[in-house]
Amino acid sequence: MPAVSKGDGMRGLAVFISDIRNCKSKEAEIKRINKELANIRSKFKGDKALDGYSKKKYVCKLLFIFLLGHDIDFGHMEAVNLLSSNRYTEKQIGYLFISVLVNSNSELIRLINNAIKNDLASRNPTFMGLALHCIANVGSREMAEAFAGEIPKILVAGDTMDSVKQSAALCLLRLYRTSPDLVPMGDWTSRVVHLLNDQHLGVVTAATSLITTLAQKNPEEFKTSVSLAVSRLSRIVTSASTDLQDYTYYFVPAPWLSVKLLRLLQCYPPPEDPAVRGRLTECLETILNKAQEPPKSKKVQHSNAKNAVLFEAISLIIHHDSEPNLLVRACNQLGQFLQHRETNLRYLALESMCTLASSEFSHEAVKTHIETVINALKTERDVSVRQRAVDLLYAMCDRSNAQQIVAEMLNYLETADYSIREEIVLKVAILAEKYAVDYTWYVDTILNLIRIAGDYVSEEVWYRVIQIVINRDDVQGYAAKTVFEALQAPACHENLVKVGGYILGEFGNLIAGDPRSSPLIQFNLLHSKFHLCSVPTRALLLSTYIKFVNLFPEIKTTIQDVLRSDSQLKNADVELQQRAVEYLRLSTIASTDILATVLEEMPPFPERESSILAKLKKKKGPGTVTDLEEIKKERSSDMNGSAEPASVNASAVSTPSPSADLLGLGAAPLTNSAPPPSSSGSLLVDVFSDSASAVAPLAPGSDDNFARFVCKNNGVLFENQLLQIGLKSEFRQNLGRMFIFYGNKTSTQFLTFTPTVICSDDLQSSLNLQTKPVDPTVDGGAQVQQVVNIECVSDFMEAPILNIQFRYGGTFQNLSVKLPITLNKFFQPTEMSSQDFFQRWKQLSNPKQEVQNIFKAKHPMDAEITKAKIIGFGSALLEEVDPNPANFVGAGIIHTKTTQIGCLLRLEPNLQAQMYRLTLRTSKEAVSQRLCELLSEQF
């Protein structure tokens, strides 16, 4: 008998569906649907109470309409009503509607939660199951708040049915994923670990999933799961397939659970206990052995299940990376799969081998498969598989095979799918640079790259080649010669013109001796491309021309003629026009000596992480560019980076010599859009630099913004084209908390995003700030939040600095703003009578306790605004205290950890003179001084 009998459907629903299917056109379908929606709406709104059956039918219709891609904006209430029905069918359809069409309508969520609560308490396992499924499917924060405490109890209670336990485990997992902070760890964790021993394999499976996720965040808490998982795995792997009865899938014992257990073990290092470790090794060996046995069934399901376990075992072996014997066996096994007739297996083998290549034990073994992999690149029909082959070639590349691999990748590039070209270009560029023994090979490779796939060569790639040529004397002549030859091609890519222009501008003299590449020929060659190029390239070429004036005085007049032509001097583009005018002037008035100084050869760039590598990482997401050597290299370059950049930056910023940026790639749109204040004069250096661990000077306008926050706690602190920084803060007594929101306004990821709060030494002793690091990548359009916990130890003058460094596109961004944590934030307002006020005022009559400031009003003198500001400042505004009603007086206590300081203030406006007199009296001179300064800025 089929489990679902087809006869008991709902006729109305079936008729409706048939109608829709009979519709001849999209319009007819929409018309029919609208008619039905109107019908259902009127039924729901009608006076007649609907019976459960009708409600169920209409909800089903709505689900069907939703499936067809139409918006459903009603019916939620009816679905919620179905939840509280006692009838299973109605309840079930209600839950289905809720979990398919979740709505974050808080009003409804409360009702839904109520229904769930009742079902959880019903002790009816079917209802409990429905309720748990709903929580798992919706998984909203409100649900986590309501149930995160309850579900662990259900999970570990002795009398809970197996099926409910399964659901509860996954339910908890879902809540933990969405709101980890709301799931309390506790006694239940140890009991959950013991579920790995449960009789019911369904429960074990669900528990394994749960533990795996929990263990990733709380490894200590779940450490005991390792030995339990190993023994469970061992029992499955060594059992005869008949032992597990129901849990055997196409002759493979419990493959899904085995996979999950192997995943769990990947959360931990190899077990320390030799017994456990031995048992695990035995399991892994058995799994590898089984792969060599003849299949027990010809069905694809059999081999799928078997290999699912095998691949997971190999992942674990790679993760442990400690048993050379197992690693090599794994590699051989994958090698077999590389030639398997199943495409899926070839795909997975390539993927696994990629991670294997980074292990030092097996790197050599992986390399032996190079021919197979290259062959895959050439013959695979499926682009996903070819993509994996490219990844693997990249991972297995080292000095010994770099030339071969780069050549093959270049070959492949000519026919590669458009979708993966850019990535291949980046990979080729990185490999060529990393393993270049001979830099002429490197230059050839990159020029080839531009020739074959110029459109896919990003700026980072050609910036990088220039950087390398500039830094290496031995390759400069060769590079000049090669680009000169490459430029002879009738049609060459604009990127080649850029590289050519730059290199000839610097090193054209090295080949000028050859009459075939005399200065004039070089110039004419470049200038023949000029008119075909975009504005940024033309700007670069103009800089090349002025460099030529210095290198080759003999063609100075030719160049001046070009610069003087109307198409340059009167160019519609401001940048080009300006360059033409300035360069022409420079070449006319400057002496040879000055020209030589100004147009000197570019100084070498500091060595640092390749910007291309950063780009690849950005493209593939962090963690996917796995290569041990690379990681090591990065580390060392990081150290380089922090040791030297200050000097680089300083020279770039402060050197008045324009040589640093004459050839600046300033017109590159990316770099222009960002206004890093420290480096606007040295874009080129900036492009190539990770530099500047040095803190950037304060961003312009930062002081204005800072002042605005003295009397308020929330708002936008800083904003430019890339980044917006918002603040929300709250203070109580001497403590405070500030939420800083960083919004990426672009559509591009920010990388290595590092905000740092810096306190001067003085400030450190009086202000305790604690921040948590934020995620180093900020996606385009995304916002990240950082919390600063603040404790005021004693009174202080300065404000902390918030420094933010990140990479955007190829450029390094560095900016600083003052963080508006000011002394007045720790004000506690104090109400007092007129009499009290003046009594205290007199007590604080020591001249050092009073600070007075008379200043001109900067804003219109509005009494209401002034009042609001004084309240915002933190003190109480005392009405009817001052005999003169036009004056304002305030009182409050500044709380610090060490002392409390009473403060009285009086503000006397003079409307005629548009002046204020502000008087502060506190028990401490420095406090009076600081508060007076802060408040004076406000009016």
Add this chain to the structure above:
Amino acid sequence: MINAILVFNNHGKPRLVRFYQHLAEEVQQQIVREVFHLVLKRDDHICNFLECGSLFGGSDYKLIYRHYATLYFVFCVDSSESELGILDLIQVFVETLDKCFENVCELDLIFHMDKVHHILQEMVIGGMVLETNMNEIVAQVEAQSKLEKAEGGLSAAPSRAVSAVKNINLPEIPRNINIGDINIKVPNLSQFM
């Protein structure tokens, strides 16, 4: 984690859409369309896995799919799932449907959408795999049917609700889904666990 389970026919008509990640309806529709286009242009005998780019907002996601006669079954998963495991899960899902509907065909999915959802619910909740043992899943579904029957018998459900589909004049009934080489007549079919 499984982010979405999509079933659509050879023409891209969705037959089952289940998202386990909160996405606006337009985004869901967009994803269904794009996934269909990605899958449609692939031959039947190439790899069952493909990267879906930034469809789900990250590079970590894969589509794992199987094509049965008129229907595509597509699971969108992140890297925490085993590709081959999911492939088997799809098979279990289809075999279960076949068992529950007796020779399941596309029409069953259309007219018994709620049932299909309930069956799926016994396998996957909140994007996580609940049960892979087919006997267990079928037993749960049967228990549900029994409950429904019991309630149906007592209820005043109009008799016109009974036996709807079969009497309707349907145009172009699709062929039965061919679920490969499984043999449904074999009792005690093995399960994937």
